[in-house]
Amino acid sequence: MLKAERHKYIMTKLIEDQKVVTTNLALALALSEDTIRRDLNELDNKNLLEKVYGGAIQSAGKSVDVFDIVITAEEEKKKIVTKALSLLHDGQVIIMSGGSTNLVFAKLIPSDLKATIYTYSLPIAMQLSQHPNIDLIFIGGKMQKNAMVTIGMDVIQVLSKIKADICFIGASSINVKQGLTEVGYEVSIVKKAMIGSSDRVISMFASGKLNTKMPHIVCDINQLDTIVTDLDPEDLRLEEYRKLGVLIL
Template identity: 75%
Template sequence: MLKAERHNYIKTKLAEEHRVSTIELALDLGISEDSIRRDLNKLHEKGALEKVYGGAIPITEKNKSVFDIVITNEDKKKKIGYKALSLLHDGQVIIMSGGTTNLVFSKLIPTMLKATIYTYSLPIAMQLSQYPNIDLIFIGGKMQKNAMVTIGIDVLQVLSKIKADICFMGVSSIDIKQGLTEEGYEVSVVKKAMIESSDKVIAMFTSDKLNTKKAHVVCDLSKLDTIVTDLDPEEIKLEEFKKSGVSII
């Protein structure tokens, strides 16, 4: 399919559904997610749509606030969040990565939880700032504007000095052989530092991330303690992950 034809398809689908997902478009058109992102970026530059995290929305529905974040598969992410609540308890030192799954999770945290939480995600920090008993530490650094997370040496220096009980990590891609991978190199480096600073690592992701991979390796499955997805733990798709020794809830 020619580029112009892809662009017309994207604009038509957007007009019909008022939101498009990078992953779904890649499947529909039989091309890579990177190609779709380039198409969306080009259409965004032309003013044909508004590029958002994970896809795009019509330009007429542009967010009034940078914190009115479009969340795809929100019901699945709530299911993940409710499962992950069982891993929280008072007194923990917690690191939370960015991503909309963790953002949804942060909104479900019990109001009276007493914990210390580090995050480099600005939206998650804003959400957690409302909790009276959470000692919130926002890790400053260079802002990656599309994902609203901080990256760079300043973030790594802070993480190197933390000893957290648990890390809740949003996952872009996970594969039996490749483990966790990320599209961006700088984010992959930050996530590696999170893992090194945490006693337990919890991978949080919707099932569409299973058996996919990106360019930059974060870690292999041996570094993970628990996987939390929207699937039932007995789902056949998770069988190989179970065999690797990781716990699944």
């Protein structure tokens, strides 16, 4: 992985989780901890983050306004999610997980789409609240403050009663052997419930997350119907996923 790709991945995780841990990054990117430390030092020198013992946190100068949500590499994520807009149609019941890519997707949902959307992500709920034709249901529960998503049994119980046509699930990491994986156990459990309640499962993510892994399994690759990345669908890096029957956009 190129240095620029590593830095992009680190900054994306920092925005999503409010902090990054050196050992987790090394595991996810299959790199040495020394390499990750050098990357964090370089990003710290550029005032893009604040390096601390064992990892890094957001720069102290960052706005704390909850409504001022910064999305890293937003233009690149627009190119990814635009591919998935064709999967939407009137009358659908949709579940959306959290994550910056899904937030960009929420911004681009056509204003004339008439659908019902469930989400446990506060930023996505805030964005969809401005949509004129979406019936929005925010799933309440214990708030995980760093990612601004709800977790716990309240969320899982609501999800278990939903019969959704399609879900859009964010990916922290993905690889052929372990499937979709998450850094946090509670989020992984919520995502499992989300998948279990949906007829079709779509995962959208930047290609830097390919062939990486986190500690907690969400689902096997064959439980995904479609994956959407910034790569050309015929890219050889996606071949193993295609062989497992996943549609590539």
